[in-house]
Amino acid sequence: MRLMCECHSEKIRMAFFIFVRFMKKIELIKGDITRIKADAIVNAANSSLMGGGGVDGAIHRAGGAAILEECREIIARQGSCKTGEAVITTAGNLPAKFVIHTVGPVWNNGKKNEASLLAACYKNSLTLAVTHNLSSIAFPNISTGIYGYPKDEAAEIAIATVTEFLDQNELITKVYFVCFDEENYQLYKSLIKD
Numbered sequence: 668m669r670l671m672c673e674c675h676s677e678k679i680r681m682a683f684f685i686f687v688r689f690m691k692k693i694e695l696i697k698g699d700i701t702r703i704k705a706d707a708i709v710n711a712a713n714s715s716l717m718g719g720g721g722v723d724g725a726i727h728r729a730g731g732a733a734i735l736e737e738c739r740e741i742i743a744r745q746g747s748c749k750t751g752e753a754v755i756t757t758a759g760n761l762p763a764k765f766v767i768h769t770v771g772p773v774w775n776n777g778k779k780n781e782a783s784l785l786a787a788c789y790k791n792s793l794t795l796a797v798t799h800n801l802s803s804i805a806f807p808n809i810s811t812g813i814y815g816y817p818k819d820e821a822a823e824i825a826i827a828t829v830t831e832f833l834d835q836n837e838l839i840t841k842v843y844f845v846c847f848d849e850e851n852y853q854l855y856k857s858l859i860k861d
């Protein structure tokens with residue numbers, strides 16, 4: 668009986684340790700991702716990589732023409748960027764060093780594999796950051812704007828995918844979730860606190 672209790676409390680201690688470790692690596696910010704000074708910021712792009720509205724437009728406006736030029740070169744080399752995939756450019760005039768462009772899924776009532784495609788956006792962006800030896804990365808709430816993904820489900824996928832990745836990779840030491848709108852911010856706040 669005593670042994671069981673010790674084992675149980677050890678599990679709680681470990682769970683708490685992991686929780687604290689991840690919470691230090693994950694930071695929630697309310698604001699504009701173009702102002703974040705991380706090794707990389709992630710852009711919720713579209714498959715043409717030619718810019719658009721929402722966070723995509725904000726990044727290209729603030730970052731300047733160099734980003735679009737590099738996106739053009741990528742498209743010329745590999746064709747369009749498919750949903751769930753990610754590519755990297757420098758960050759032009761932004762305070763970040765790189766922009767990782769990933770294409771989120773358009774919400775289609777959950778019938779088009781949206782959940783695993785959204786998870787792939789986070790996973791592939793993090794993998795690309797590791798490949799480039801980057802240790803800090805900032806994410807917007809991919810697909811939750813024009814692409815219409817339900818914000819609560821998207822937040823759960825984002826946090827679960829990032830947490831799992833951090834569990835398996837030591838190189839990334841900081842992940843910022845940058846929420847532009849109050850609804851996403853409150854959702855992330857409650858999920859990260861749980």
Ligand code: ADP
Pocket residue numbers: 698699700701711712720721722723725771807808809810811812813814815816845846847848851
């Ligand atoms: P998507 O097409 O993937 O839905 P959007 O840009 O329309 O992309 O929206 C994705 C998220 O980005 C939304 O939650 C929106 O509030 C947020 N967003 C818009 N502008 C910014 C910004 N400057 N910084 C951070 N997030 C932003």
